[in-house]
Amino acid sequence: MATLSFLIADDHWLVRQGLRHTLSELADDVQVTEASLYQEVIDILTKGQTFDLLLMDLSMPGMGPEEGLARLREVAPTAPFVIVSGTDDPVTIRELIRSGVAGFIPKTAPPAMMLRALQLVLSGGIYVPPSNLVPLSCLITPFNSSRLKSLSGRDAHVR
Numbered sequence: 001m002a003t004l005s006f007l008i009a010d011d012h013w014l015v016r017q018g019l020r021h022t023l024s025e026l027a028d029d030v031q032v033t034e035a036s037l038y039q040e041v042i043d044i045l046t047k048g049q050t051f052d053l054l055l056m057d058l059s060m061p062g063m064g065p066e067e068g069l070a071r072l073r074e075v076a077p078t079a080p081f082v083i084v085s086g087t088d089d090p091v092t093i094r095e096l097i098r099s100g101v102a103g104f105i106p107k108t109a110p111p112a113m114m115l116r117a118l119q120l121v122l123s124g125g126i127y128v129p130p131s132n133l134v135p136l137s138c139l140i141t142p143f144n145s146s147r148l149k150s151l152s153g154r155d156a157h158v159r
Contacts, residue, residue: 103127
């Protein structure tokens with residue numbers, strides 16, 4: 001299997017070490033670069049270093065998440081980002097996915113789920129936690145037979 005390269009950005013050393021350990025299970029040869037601030041990530045990417053995947057905490061000192069992610073997109077517009085965060089706000093997750101991140105993994109995710117999520121993203125997919133998926137039933141409009149009564153004979157036949 002080929003070497004996989006990752007950048008882990010989190011302001012907590014213990015989280016970075018836990019992610020490093022989990023990533024080591026994805027391949028025999030894993031290279032990990034670490035950063036603890038958005039600015040460090042920007043500096044690394046500005047130097048031209050590329051990664052198979054960037055795992056980013058949403059909240060790090062020195063820069064807010066909106067500014068940090070916007071600046072990262074400026075220096076590495078095609079880099080695949082996965083947010084690994086303690087927040088699990090559905091609105092935030094939806095906005096992150098809409099902004100182009102390749103996935104969102106809550107820090108509460110068990111290692112097996114995290115590995116499946118990372119494998120999905122590495123294969124080109126987008127990962128959203130199951131708890132944030134919209135149930136199919138929410139997308140279906142219930143049948144309302146009373147609406148049929150308002151249709152003319154021809155409309156009812158066509159529709």
